[in-house]
Amino acid sequence: MRKLVNVQRYLLDTERQHPEASGDLTSLLWDLTLAFKLISAEVNKAGLVELYGEIGDENASGDQVTKLDMFAQDTIVRMMDHGGHLCCMASEEERELIAIPERYPKGKYVLSYDPLDGSSNIDANVSVGTIFAIHQRKSPDGTDGVLDDVLQPSRDLVAAGYVIYGSSTMLVLSTGETVDGFTLDPGVGEFLLSHPNIRIPKRGKIYSVNEGNSHFWKPEVGRYVDWVKSPAAGGYKSRYIGSMIADVHRTLLYGGIFLYPRTYRRDPVNGECKLRLLYEAGPMAYLVERAGGVATTGTTPIIDLEPTELHERCEVAIGSPDDVADYLAFIHGER
Numbered sequence: 001m002r003k004l005v006n007v008q009r010y011l012l013d014t015e016r017q018h019p020e021a022s023g024d025l026t027s028l029l030w031d032l033t034l035a036f037k038l039i040s041a042e043v044n045k046a047g048l049v050e051l052y053g054e055i056g057d058e059n060a061s062g063d064q065v066t067k068l069d070m071f072a073q074d075t076i077v078r079m080m081d082h083g084g085h086l087c088c089m090a091s092e093e094e095r096e097l098i099a100i101p102e103r104y105p106k107g108k109y110v111l112s113y114d115p116l117d118g119s120s121n122i123d124a125n126v127s128v129g130t131i132f133a134i135h136q137r138k139s140p141d142g143t144d145g146v147l148d149d150v151l152q153p154s155r156d157l158v159a160a161g162y163v164i165y166g167s168s169t170m171l172v173l174s175t176g177e178t179v180d181g182f183t184l185d186p187g188v189g190e191f192l193l194s195h196p197n198i199r200i201p202k203r204g205k206i207y208s209v210n211e212g213n214s215h216f217w218k219p220e221v222g223r224y225v226d227w228v229k230s231p232a233a234g235g236y237k238s239r240y241i242g243s244m245i246a247d248v249h250r251t252l253l254y255g256g257i258f259l260y261p262r263t264y265r266r267d268p269v270n271g272e273c274k275l276r277l278l279y280e281a282g283p284m285a286y287l288v289e290r291a292g293g294v295a296t297t298g299t300t301p302i303i304d305l306e307p308t309e310l311h312e313r314c315e316v317a318i319g320s321p322d323d324v325a326d327y328l329a330f331i332h333g334e335r
């Protein structure tokens with residue numbers, strides 16, 4: 001029978017494998033898991049307390065902000081701003097950096113996060129989630145964090161993960177080595193290790209892309225999608241939830257490929273990307289690569305992208321190595 005391990009025990013055991021560790025990252029992640037439990041409780045009962053619906057604001061990326069977005073955003077800030085582990089934060093919901101209040105100590109880490117990814121679907125009870133990424137600061141210890149502390153490639157992350165609030169609440173986390181999944185037992189409020197050392201299948205049978213954009217892709221993207229749905233590809237299924245966290249979580253566990261390529265709908269010349277690098281594509285790329293997958297813009301590994309702005313976006317092709325290789329062969333004109 002599998003041993004019972006909660007996320008706290010897992011983090012302590014991981015810390016013990018690094019004699020140089022101060023325990024700062026462990027404590028930071030403990031605080032984060034408490035925020036996730038609070039958000040999970042609200043998401044799971046939102047309809048009962050009429051938290052559904054939008055508050056009529058737009059966030060930095062122009063998305064409509066829902067009440068649950070703000071609850072998740074506020075919960076993470078209030079949980080994380082005083083623990084002394086962070087020098088600043090960056091959120092999808094805030095245009096600028098989130099400073100640590102003067103009265104609190106500044107720590108050596110930086111937290112970038114999407115408090116509630118996929119929230120535009122939440123009124124339909126579609127799975128949503130929180131995505132987080134943790135870098136070590138670059139600016140001097142003890143000072144206020146600055147933009148350069150946040151604008152780092154996801155290759156340099158010290159930890160990243162997501163929590164999917166779905167049929168169950170599951171935390172998927174990596175602190176550099178394996179990718180491990182913890183399922184929340186709401187009865188006792190513990191994240192229990194349920195998916196140790198997640199490895200993405202070498203190839204899947206599912207492709208995931210918003211085909212409503214198919215008239216606005218580059219031709220080579222359309223050629224790949226036409227191929228993957230043809231008998232020649234061997235019988236792929238299409239699954240698209242419209243919540244990145246859910247689409248990538250399924251891809252991680254079942255294999256296959258998730259795509260959000262550049263579209264030329266609004267700007268036929270330069271096109272535009274949808275997914276944000278710092279707190280969506282970057283941490284997801286970090287996790288999928290550590291689970292044996294591949295994450296690319298089509299020309300560059302996503303983990304190598306050097307962010308220049310907080311809310312910058314990038315193209316995304318992420319999933320099983322063989323599936324992403326097929327996609328890249330079309331993108332590079334080799335097929």
Ligand code: P6P
Pocket residue numbers: 117118119120210242243244245247274275
């Ligand atoms: P579309 C959700 O709003 C999100 O940011 C991602 O979670 C999701 O993958 C994407 O947008 C869906 O975009 O254009 O297909 O609705």
